[in-house]
Amino acid sequence: MGNIAFRLLLTFNATSLLVIIFCIQNNFSVKYFYPHPVTMGMPDYLSYLAYTIAPVLLTWLSLALSRFLGKDEFKEGETETIEHANNSFLPSYLGYFFVALSISDWQALIFVYGILFVFTFLSQALYFNPIFLLFGYEFYNVRTQSGTTIFLISRERYKKPSTVIIPVARRINDYTFIESR
Amino acid sequence: MDQVLVRVKRLRKTPYKKLLSDTKLYQTLDPTAVSMVRYNPDHNLDEDAWFKIDKFSEQEFYIGELNGDLDTKDCDDLSKGKFRDISCLISIQGKDIYFQKVTPSSFITRKIIQFGEAAHLEESANRIIVKSVPDAVFIKGSDVLLFKDISSVSSIFPGIDQLYKEATEAEVKAFLNSEFIQLVKPYDHSSVSKPNRKRLALVNDTLQAMPAAQRENLVEYIKDYCKEAVTLTADGERFELSTDQQLKFVLYGIEERFYTTMHSQEKRLANSVQAIG
Numbered sequence: 001m002g003n004i005a006f007r008l009l010l011t012f013n014a015t016s017l018l019v020i021i022f023c024i025q026n027n028f029s030v031k032y033f034y035p036h037p038v039t040m041g042m043p044d045y046l047s048y049l050a051y052t053i054a055p056v057l058l059t060w061l062s063l064a065l066s067r068f069l070g071k072d073e074f075k076e077g078e079t080e081t082i083e084h085a086n087n088s089f090l091p092s093y094l095g096y097f098f099v100a101l102s103i104s105d106w107q108a109l110i111f112v113y114g115i116l117f118v119f120t121f122l123s124q125a126l127y128f129n130p131i132f133l134l135f136g137y138e139f140y141n142v143r144t145q146s147g148t149t150i151f152l153i154s155r156e157r158y159k160k161p162s163t164v165i166i167p168v169a170r171r172i173n174d175y176t177f178i179e180s181r
Numbered sequence: 182m183d184q185v186l187v188r189v190k191r192l193r194k195t196p197y198k199k200l201l202s203d204t205k206l207y208q209t210l211d212p213t214a215v216s217m218v219r220y221n222p223d224h225n226l227d228e229d230a231w232f233k234i235d236k237f238s239e240q241e242f243y244i245g246e247l248n249g250d251l252d253t254k255d256c257d258d259l260s261k262g263k264f265r266d267i268s269c270l271i272s273i274q275g276k277d278i279y280f281q282k283v284t285p286s287s288f289i290t291r292k293i294i295q296f297g298e299a300a301h302l303e304e305s306a307n308r309i310i311v312k313s314v315p316d317a318v319f320i321k322g323s324d325v326l327l328f329k330d331i332s333s334v335s336s337i338f339p340g341i342d343q344l345y346k347e348a349t350e351a352e353v354k355a356f357l358n359s360e361f362i363q364l365v366k367p368y369d370h371s372s373v374s375k376p377n378r379k380r381l382a383l384v385n386d387t388l389q390a391m392p393a394a395q396r397e398n399l400v401e402y403i404k405d406y407c408k409e410a411v412t413l414t415a416d417g418e419r420f421e422l423s424t425d426q427q428l429k430f431v432l433y434g435i436e437e438r439f440y441t442t443m444h445s446q447e448k449r450l451a452n453s454v455q456a457i458g
Contacts (some may be wrong), residue, residue, distance in 0.1 A: 071202035072253050073182040155287045167182070171199075174257040 006069075009062050010172070011121040014129040016055040017093070018116060021100035022109050023083035026050050037047045066170045066178055078144050083102040085139040085151070093130055137178075154179035184253045187283075188269040188337075197246060197271070207279045207315045208271040210327070217327065218455055222345045225453035231318075231327040234344075238324050242340035247278060247319060252399055253278050253311070264307050266305035269337050270342070276322055279315040280337050289386045291318035348381035356388075361400055362431070363414050374425045389433055405432035406448055 023029075031039040039047075052072035096116075103109050132139070132153060140152040142164065153172075156179065158164050169177040185201040217233040218224055226232060237243055251273055257268075266287070272279040281287075284392040293309075294300055318338060328334045330412040337340040348356070353370045373381070384426075400418060403411060410430045412421040420429050433439065438451045 003267060034349075058453070070199065070258065071182060072184075074254070075250060077255075144252060144254060146252055148252070148257050150254055165397065177254070 006062070006065060007047045007121065007173070009058065009065075011117055013055050013059045013062060013131060015096070015117050016058075018100045018113055019109070020048075020055070021097055022103055023051055023059070025101055026104070034163050055129075056131055056134065059129060060135070063132075063135060063178075066172070067180060069170040069172065069178075071180075072169050072171055072177060074142075074164050074169055076165050077162070079142055079161040079164040080145050081143040081146075082152075082158050083141040084166055085141045086133070088141075089139070090130075098176045149175070150161065151176045152179065153177070155181065184250070184251075184273045184427070185261055185277070186253065186256055186271040186273065187267045188271065189259070189263050190268045192263075192266075195257065197256050198263070199253050199256040200270075201332040202258050204272075205274050206270065206281075206311050207274070208313075209274060210277070210315075210318050210320075211280075211321065212320050212327075215327075217325075219333070220344055221383070222246060222331070223383055223453070224455065225421070226329060231329060232331070234326040234328075236324055237326040237378040240341075241343070242328075246337065247321075262308070270309070270311070278319040278321065280317040280319070280334070281312055281315050282333050282337055290434060303340065345379070346373065346382045348380040348385065352385055353378065353381060356374070356385065359388075361396075361419050363419040363421050363423050368423045368425075372425065373428065375424055377428050377432065380429070380436075384432050385433045392433075399434060402437075402439070403431060404433070406439035406450075 012139070027044070029044040030050065049103060051067065064163075099116075101113060103112055136155050137153050138155070140154065140158060142152045142161075143149045144150065152164075152169070153176070154166070166179050168180045170180055171177055183205050184199065185204055185206055187200045188196050189198055191399060193200040216227065216452075218226065220228055220232040220234055221401055224232075238248070251271075253273075256332055268282045269283055270281040287309050289305050289310060292415050293303045293305050295303050314329070316327060316330070317334045326338075330344050331342060343440050350370065353373050357364055357370050357373075391399075400413070400420070403420070404413060404417075407430050411427050412423070413419065414421055420427065420431050422431070433450060434450075436454075438454065439448065440451065441448050
């Protein structure tokens, strides 16, 4: 149960940008949702800033929660190849921008976001969230000696496979691991 | 890091799943502190002793997945729905690997009353009892497999029961036709019990290697120790077998299980032996 909740949180963090862009594009600031004398006088950019900070905080929460996940270990010599993967997910992320910019009403947003959310959740691969970069995390594709390909999220800057020695890596899902601090 | 994997029934392609991490299920076994006996189906194991199989990795029933370092990253997490299908717990503790067979009786499905601040009833579901002593331990460094009971490890290491050999029908028949045995009807090869078939399989080798002179002394030797337990033919040269019990004593005799103590001169039977020196 906890695991599913955690994965829902990660999926939300990874896809929330779509909703934020939609709100900014259509001028839906806080006063639109919550008309109140205080919010009415607030400049729009403050609302947009709040929208942007929300997923950052949630991402921080998900990183903090990751220490309750199951542990694995990367021993010396287990890693055969390692490849930096920061760039590889950016195209798909840019896709969110364009989709969000072309949505014009709530109904379309709910459908598009719903579909995107479900597929991100089920694919288990698109959890990577650019906000991790803000926290200093890097993304790597790692191939182990037995040929298994793993997606590793880590704050270390790995270049050589032989340097990948991780005493505790948390398992987000069967293909994605995050190195604990 | 210590890890616990499980083997799941009916999953041919990926039978191994990850269950726990950073956990030791069993107390660490110190191979120097326990006594080990090379496996022999007729041996009655002392409580603190283990059967051992040397050169485990060269045996037919070795599990290839144990080669090298078992990498838990290759295994998926166990899903909740598959919990009931666990057939074996595999606890990787340091370099050694501990095994426990999981049977339907290993699962608890009882109601439990728990008393915290107030008593409440707990319906326990999805719980496995972890035994205090594992069924088998693989000491990787010395390539030795330790176990206590071959029947409980035979599902963990398919094919290990080949060590537990019973005499075939033909071997039993051949033995009962030996020159020193006279069968009394209705006792015949089909009435030989399972434990005796097991002993017979071991005795056959001894008998093949036995010099003729010793073979002749056999009758004397056995007669000397168990006058009441065995019956001889009228000429006193053959055993008359009419019960399984009598066959057992003859088999013990061939294995030289009868002896006299050195000081008290007491006649004894060793129902389990271990070669020393």
